[in-house]
Amino acid sequence: MNELGKTSHKQVASEQVSMIEVDETAAGQRIDNFLLRVCKGVPKSHIYRILRSGEVRVNKGRIDAAYRLVQGDLVRVPPIRTAQHDEAPVSSNAPAAEFPILFEDDHLIVIDKPSGVAVHGGSGVAFGVIEQLRNARPHAKFLELVHRLDRETSGVLMLAKKRAALVNLHEQIRENRIDKRYYAVGYGDWQSDWGRRRVVKAPLHKYVAGDGERRVRIQENGLPSHTVFNLIERWDDYAWVEAELKTGRTHQIRVHMASIGLPIAGDAKYGDFSLNKDLARPSAKPSLKRMFLHAYRLKITHPATGEPLQLEAPLPVECKRFIEQLKNRETE
Template sequence: MITIGEEEADQRIDNFLLRICKGVPKSHVYRVLRSGEVRVNKGRIDQTYRLKAGDVVRVPPVRVAETQKAAVPGAEFTILHEDAHLLVIDKPAGVAVHGGSGVSYGVIEQLRASRPQAKFLELVHRLDRETSGILLLAKKRSALTNLHEQIREGTIDKRYLTLVHGEWKNARQHIKLPLFKYNTPDGERRVRVQSDGMASHTVFNLVRKYGAFALLEAELKTGRTHQIRVHLSASGYPIAGDDKYGDFGLNRALQKPQGSRIALKRMFLHAHRITFLHPESGEPLTLKAELPRECDAFLRSLQAEAADERVS
């Protein structure tokens, strides 16, 4: 019997059970829900029921999978902001935000492992594994609900820095292309431009040109999966180092140093700034994550390469 507190309130019963029944297959959790074995205040409920503070939930005995997952190593990441409601980190490239799809654990699991005393810690949004930068996590359910509402209303201002290949022309350019999600035959999630896809809008601001490359700031007006990557690729400006939608021949060349230019061994996409209303105070909060060292060093090498070309 579990009594629901303020932090568990307002979440669906199925999501609550999936969180507390670690190691239990999702199908089994839904089976016990449908069978009526889960009771709230001694009454039957369906999987869409939203918990209220003070509810008493009966969770039936459930058998945990015999093959336990390997222990998740705790980890901390560079903290950009932390208070009683929020944790904002600078996620490195190459680290998944959560486990699944061949990844046994990600940022959220590692943070929970390193903070066993935390009663509540949830991702507010996601970043691609290959993308670095600002990642928001909620330390209270009220904060999570508030920030999700801001995301739905489009009031959160998220900015990314990215380096593309090609002759970028405009100082400010809107790209509106509908995006369709699908899975490859091996189960990998992909996105393509398709007329019946979801409406998607990105605004790109030119920061600086580096020879055949351009550094852009991207403003997300919608938040679709792989939106920046697909909008740029479909417009003829692949992101340097993008192994899903980029120019694969270019990526191979960039992985090797050439003259003054150093090697680039990651995708050049970084969530560098975010502005939102603090979920408790309602005051605007702007946070920034500096460009990672490897990206900054690559830009400097492009600058040096351009200088060498001018001299020669």
């Protein structure tokens, strides 16, 4: 059995030892992450237990959880019997789905993610884009998220089809060689003395709120965070901006916009809650039933060819309508 993609949950969870030869899709991956992918539905604690006990072997030798696989390695996976074996893993319950494709080749796939769809399962979400795509493409040997978007954010989302592409794109992200641009509409006054450009450098800190929700706040000892906001159009109480990410922190644009008095319209975590309620009313004009944050453009270097690649996702219909309603108010 030399193809990772052909290693099924049932095979691994049987009473037989599985021998898996590592191919190019898994080369460079840590053994613990490899096992978590192969042994779908098996708890992490059990994976680390069999690693510590030496039941997992690579080329007949013991290894620790940090070992990185090499193409051609032969991995011994022991019989794994847990209470969860008769339960389908989360991803198998995900309905197979395809999403609007902006670009695809042998190395990566870029989709236009809709608002309201999580990128992956977890934290109360049964499944996300990655699980749905994997089930829609059962013969794909490798498919991993390159980066993430908030569930409420729409737009350009990259997935790698080869491990080498994933490693290369992660390197581009770490070295800030990827140009990420978003459209957002904030509620409030774009100050005249800002001109057409407002730079925000405010450190961000992640924490868990009293309701158990993951939140982010500006905090002096937080992670350095840098966003540039370019004004596209302004009205008395709204501003449409292009947000240029210089760092990629969790909820960065949302928190930075709220910090300058322009909370994003429709933002349920950091926005103006009474405004959001008004915008969602059936008779509201302007009306909006989602957060107005859209990843519209991404510039990367192709991980295999080295050529520049620009990917764009059109503004969703509901966001277009909201902009038109704001413009029409000015003429009424």
